[in-house]
Amino acid sequence: MSKPYEKNIVIIGGGIIGCTAAYYLSHHPSYSPSTTSITLLEASKRGAAQGASGKAGGLVAKWAYPRELVDVSFTEHVRLASEHNGTDRWGWRFVGCGSWEGRGEVTNDEGSKSGVGKGGARKSLEKTLGLDGGKSTKSARKAKGLPDDLTWVSEDLTASYSPMAPAGDTAQVHPYLFTTSMLELAQSKGVTFTSGRATSIEREGGCVTSVSYTDVETGEVGKTIRASHVILAAGAWSPSLLPTLPISATRAHSITIHPASGVTIAPYVLFTEIALSQSNSKRTTTVSPEIYARPTNEVYACGPGDSSKLPMTVDDVVVDEEACESIRQHVASISKELKEGAVDKHQACFLPVASIGGGPIVGEATKIAKGLIVATGHTCWGICNAPGTAKAISELVMDGKIGCVNLKKLDPARYLP
Ligand SMILES: Cc1cc2nc3c(=O)[nH]c(=O)nc-3n(C[C@H](O)[C@H](O)[C@H](O)COP(=O)(O)OP(=O)(O)OC[C@H]3O[C@@H](n4cnc5c(N)ncnc54)[C@H](O)[C@@H]3O)c2cc1C
Known part of the structure; x- marks a missing residue:
């Protein structure tokens, strides 16, 4: 035995x-x-x-x-x-990471939607809470500060870019x-x-x-x-x-985009604040997708969270297609390269929040x-x-x-x- x-x-x-x-x-x-x-x-x-x-x-x-x-x-x-x-195995690499602020160009009113899924109020994912102040400094805002190789966001639409941390402090998998x-x-x-x-x-x-x-x-x-x-x-x-x-659930949507062949997406992760104006009014909406370049030249982008109900299992999570389309439009509003790319995944998931x-x-x-x-x-x-x-x-x-x-x-x- x-x-x-x-x-x-x-x-x-x-x-x-x-x-x-x-x-x-x-x-x-x-x-x-x-x-x-x-x-x-x-x-x-x-x-x-x-x-x-x-x-x-x-x-x-x-x-x-x-x-x-x-x-x-x-x-x-x-x-x-x-x-x-x-x-090679899981796409580990060091990346540049910065906060980007500027204007977005949208072709219709759809782009000025918030990117929040049906199911409740917009919730921040609060990634930048660990930083002092969490946002770019005033002096950095004055200059655009775009790195030379960060060519996949429009320079004209950029108000400011400022790195969130020194090189070597941010990586990705x-x-x-x-x-x-x-x-x-x-x-x-x-x-x-x-x-x-x-x-x-x-x-x-x-x-x-x-x-x-x-x-x-x-x-x-x-x-x-x-x-x-x-x-x-x-x-x-x-x-x-x-x-x-004491754990609650926050749902968030994300998409992946494959830029056209020949387009190189330099390794940056951007925390954006995009001011979108509606074509028929003077109102401006600010949206904040996070955009991640990945080593396979895939780009990932996610929107804010919402408080929709947690289903029985992960297999039952519902994707709100409108939320995903909003993320695509927001990202496209600041980048020709991403606008012309092919959207691959539309997805949603729940993150566990204490x-x-x-x-x-x-x-x-x-x-x-x-x-x-x-x-x-x-x-x-x-x-x-x-x-x-x-x-x-x-x-x-x-x-x-x-x-x-x-x-x-x-x-x-x-x-x-
Ligand atoms: C849009 C978005 C972007 C994010 N970006 C980042 C980032 O850049 N960096 C970062 O550090 N974090 C990021 N996060 C957070 C990160 O995804 C989560 O903190 C992490 O995935 C939580 O992992 P987990 O294993 O606890 O939960 P999950 O990944 O949810 O895994 C839990 C697993 O348990 C299984 N399960 C549930 N119930 C049972 C059961 N009864 N029996 C057996 N199995 C069960 C589920 O099916 C699931 O597979 C992001 C989250 C979101 C939503």
């Missing part, structure tokens, strides 16, 4: 947090597949990274927040890219490729991927004991996996398993049960902060305490009643 495992780790959620946790656990020095079993449960029929982790921009920045996670995460992103050829690479590397060390929607986390005597789930392929309900440790990384869906978690205390929430929820580890609420910085989160969790599970960083501020005890 084979010996029972010393640790049975179940990760709920195959987004960037869950997949990167699987990578760090399976690469921890004391991990052995003969003593530790790791199972990653993912509710989507289409596999990992179908939510925010596959549809995000992919910025990795030293100026992101919270500080404690960013410091570990940035260094780890650099290491992972160098160890696993992230440049392709989030879908990064997440699925983390999973593949974890699987190569013995992690099991299971298509299943977790329905409950069982506990006994103050400790987690198992996870019940519905098999996504067969529809069979009430299947269980034994667990000594459960990592709850189900993004915006995490409260469906732990209802007291509704109190800023978040994310990372650590063992001992108030609920020993062995229950929460890792969610990464808001607009989950791609950047996944490696730091995952490294900390792997230490918590394998060493019994987090050694790489002090995460007291993110401890579930501060967030759970």
Whole structure:
């Protein structure tokens, strides 16, 4: 008879947090597949990274927040890219990143819509909160400041461009490729991927004991996996398993554009403020799409968030085509290159937002049960902060305490009643 495992780790959620946790656990020095079993449960029929982790921009920045996670995460992103050829495998590279302000030229009134999906008030994704002031300085506004190679936005329409951080402080990954690479590397060390929607986390005597789930392929309900440790990384869906978690969901739309062949898109990420005037009135609307050049000459752009209702699973997320078309028009309004490009993806996803205390929430929820580890609420910085989160969790599970960083501020005890 084979010996029972010393640790049975179940990760709920195959987004960037869950997949990167699987990578760090399976690469921890004391991990052995003969003593530790790791199972990653993912509710989507289409596999990992179908939510925010596959549809995000992919910025990795030293100026992101919270500080404690960013410091570990940035260094780890650099290491992972160098160890696993992230440049080819997941589009790792350093990028210029700046705030761009100017006018947009629209050909009809459609372009002056806000880009917010049906489902509620416009919500900022709040990426620039980590910067002092968050916007360009007055002196930078006076001069246009456009870098020589940033030729894919119209110089005439530019009022100002100012870098957000010094060169070397901002990088990017392709989030879908990064997440699925983390999973593949974890699987190569013995992690099991299971298509299943977790329905409950069982506990006994103050400790987690198992996870019940519905098999996504067969529809069979009430299947269980034994667990000594459960990592709850189900993004915006995490409260469906732990209802007291103060996590809310914000939906955001994005598109990808392929510029015409022969057009080179220099590596910049732009946080824009575009003043659009309506042809039949003097009113001006300001829109703020984020625009990301990617190494494959693909360009990604996203609009603001909205508060539409979180559906049952990631596969049920509805895309509001009008919101996507608005993003396209806003981006096209400042760039001939993007206007003439072919739109590829129209997509939407929900990002997990900690509704109190800023978040994310990372650590063992001992108030609920020993062995229950929460890792969610990464808001607009989950791609950047996944490696730091995952490294900390792997230490918590394998060493019994987090050694790489002090995460007291993110401890579930501060967030759970
Ligand atoms: C428009 C946009 C742009 C962004 N840009 C950036 C950026 O440039 N840089 C950055 O750092 N961050 C960015 N983000 C934020 C980032 O995308 C998120 O913080 C991150 O993806 C969250 O990852 P996650 O794994 O927690 O959640 P998700 O990616 O949502 O993953 C959760 C997974 O759990 C699964 N799941 C849910 N319920 C269950 C269940 N019961 N059982 C099993 N599985 C379940 C879901 O199917 C899903 O796959 C952006 C977000 C948006 C929306």
